[in-house]
Amino acid sequence: MFDRTSFGRQVDILQRTMDVSLLRQNVIANNIANANTPNFKRSDVNFESRLRDAIQSSTRTPRFQERLTNERHIPFHQPMDYRDVRPRRVLDFMTTAKNNGNNVDMEVESMDLLNNQLMYQMMTRSVADSFARINLVLR
Numbered sequence: 001m002f003d004r005t006s007f008g009r010q011v012d013i014l015q016r017t018m019d020v021s022l023l024r025q026n027v028i029a030n031n032i033a034n035a036n037t038p039n040f041k042r043s044d045v046n047f048e049s050r051l052r053d054a055i056q057s058s059t060r061t062p063r064f065q066e067r068l069t070n071e072r073h074i075p076f077h078q079p080m081d082y083r084d085v086r087p088r089r090v091l092d093f094m095t096t097a098k099n100n101g102n103n104v105d106m107e108v109e110s111m112d113l114l115n116n117q118l119m120y121q122m123m124t125r126s127v128a129d130s131f132a133r134i135n136l137v138l139r
Helices: 006-033 048-059 106-138
Strands: 043-046 088-091
Touching (some): 006 043, 006 048, 006 106, 043 048
Antiparallel strands (some): 043 088
16 A cells, blocks of 8 residues: 555665664674684674665766667666665674684673664654554544
């Protein structure tokens, strides 16, 4: 019903971001669980920057219109669909926090966990408020 509306797009983006937040919660929990495991390398989830780039590419207009005279020519500007953006789990091999080769810092992980939890609560509140506004209009 709301597929092609700004409301549907907003709810879809929030739903995708909430799914990534749950994945990030699991990754952080795994990092904390392996804080004392020798040679364990922490993981992180990258998603928001790619989502932002995809959303901006769909609204950005090219500075000048290129002329494509052959079907094999590559256009300068190719908008990305935000629905094609997937979260990426990345291992951090570059840092070492402890002498045993482990790079999990409990303070950093605890702050990431708290930030992720607050972000998830903010997104659920935003979805609830969006549907409350629709409910108010429909009454």
